[in-house]
Amino acid sequence: MKTYNVRIWSIRKRNSKSAPYQLRWLVNGAEFQEPFTTKTLADARRSQLVTATKNGEPFDVATGVPVSELREATSPTWYEHARAYVLMKWPRAAAKHRASIGESLAIAVPTLVSTRRGAPSQATLRKALYQWAFRAVRNADGVLVSRHEMEEAPAEIRSALAWLSANSRKVNELENPDLLRPTLDALSLLLNGTPAAENTVRRKVMVLSNFLRYTVDEKGLLPFNPLLRLDWTTPEADGEIDFRYVPDPALARSLIAAVRQQGARGEHLEAFFGSIYYAATRPSEAAALKEWDFVLPPDTPEAAEIWGEVLVEESRPEVGRGWTNDGTPYEKRGLKHRTRKAYRSVPIPPVLVRMVRAHIAAYGTAPDGRIFWGARGGRVSSTEYCNVWADARAIVLSDEEARTPLAEVPRLLRSAGVSLWIKAGADPVEVARRAGHSVAVLFRFYARILRGQQAVANQQIDSALKST
Known part of the structure; x- marks a missing residue:
């Protein structure tokens, strides 16, 4: 639950040798506090909270912190989030649509990483995601899980998924929309670097758009859809038959x-x-x-x-x-x-x-x-x-x-x-x-x-x- 009912008190000094300075604030009537070793640190934290209120940012009632801070602290990686999205969509999606989601996200997710150092080949990453991480199977209890959690994957697949898990960006980092440009470029190309057909690009971008809309509207992991803030146009598809x-x-x-x-x-x-x-x-x-x-x-x-x-x-x-x-x-x-x-x-x-x-x-x-x-x-x-x-x-x-x-x-x-x-x-x-x-x-x-x-x-x- 979010609220704008926030009141921030002045810093007070208390009888404590380890953290004598205390910052207190109220969020929807509930008191929160943080102790600090110096007044400078306490003032810096108080400024952060005051700036959030001046910017019109709501606070989370449960934790007492601005929503942006909560997103950053709890943000999953794009790899984790994509796996969860696939499992959510699986029961109600047709098989063709499941495959389309898996194919599109297998191209998109490897672009949302913090480094390319030590990365497996693009072909290996796509295979690991498309055939293992983004395919769902039921475990002994009938619960849908990613395939690689139930079946022993080849060593190169396990290595690729481990690398991606360690280097995938956090979802909240896409508050900088420019980070999405390499993703759109990848969706526009075949694995060999040649341009993909217009209809293929439109289909894959549509999957990405739905995924981002889910990220914003249903999960609240981003404040806006970064795709809508980029100067990038989906290719026009000429549907007329030759x-x-x-x-x-x-x-x-x-x-x-x-x-x-x-x-x-x-x-x-x-x-x-x-x-x-x-x-x-x-x-x-x-x-x-x-x-x-x-x-x-x-x-x-x-x-x-x-x-x-x-x-x-x-x-x-x-x-x-x-x-x-x-x-x-x-x-x-x-x-x-x-x-x-x-x-x-x-x-x-x-x-x-x-x-x-x-x-x-x-x-x-x-x-x-x-x-x-x-x-x-x-x-x-x-x-x-x-x-x-x-x-x-x-x-x-x-x-x-x-x-x-x-x-x-x-x-x-x-x-x-x-x-x-x-x-x-x-x-x-x-x-x-x-x-x-x-x-x-x-x-x-x-x-x-x-x-x-x-x-x-x-x-x-x-x-x-x-x-x-």
Whole structure:
């Protein structure tokens, strides 16, 4: 509890040989005192307290000292504070977010040190923090603790953490915001010193900002957020897709056909890539699709050209085993930026209806109903489907095209699918709904294509105006 109800008395001399001068003051009615050997020392301390009151600084009721003094005396180090923050966030954070916090703080914390003398390499420090100090496990009593407290870490990891513990700055030292500049520089660079992507920097700085806000608002360890007092701007992220490298419909179909040419695994993954393109699912959403998510028309000649529907309601993004609650290399979660029970209905064209029906007939389903799985069971891994995709590119693209980012990653199939919908003249609101975007995000990512469609809309409106 803090108070401004402070009264400081004059120094008095008492009958004591060891400390004859006594300073007394009242804080919210409670008396505090400090003895001194000389009057000069007592006067200096009294001046400190008087200055604090003149500066409008509150005093702590329990200890009787100015709040700034209490912060300095009780301030943890940034290493200790970051570990506590990770344990606080862990129970309610998704696995991906846990990993993002660990990654960002593993870069930031080694910059907040008092010296570099005897420091381990940056790679070793980041590994020690990311894989050990900032990963949580439960002890025998079910309490979350840092991993290195429960498991025996390699010698270089133990040494790195010991060095960091000994040299980490205290939290209150960041009342000098300039000490944060090396942290922001580190978040802006890759380990090899090259600039990180704008979106990556923004994500890491956001983690740091949340951490500092927690430090100020919830823990009261700093009087202000030092990030807000620095002349430093987060890089602008250009969210618009580079459509030079998004496959057109003919290329998308050729690549999916090339997937099928690659033996048993390729045949199994054909409908996986088909779902990404024709239904614009994210790869993590395609990996979670189950048989009952599909509503298919009758398997009759009369219904051969009827559209079906897929209800997308789950995503299984990949993340390291150390970040999930059950030790799996992925987590089960709802749709991106949606509530856990939300779903979206996506109409699917006859070509995907046939592809999915043939896939289920040939392979059946996993025990939990999923229609796609990895070579060893479980979730189909990104390593597996990216390898198949790379081989498909090698089959379809020329040597010159293969050296460019054209169709470089499977998720560009999703961009190709959404682009096709826009170019076909579908309402942007409906396109956004099917893709699982907000309209604002759709316009940011696909602005160039949408601007191109404005000319078509203008012509249609112009024709309508002239006919009336």
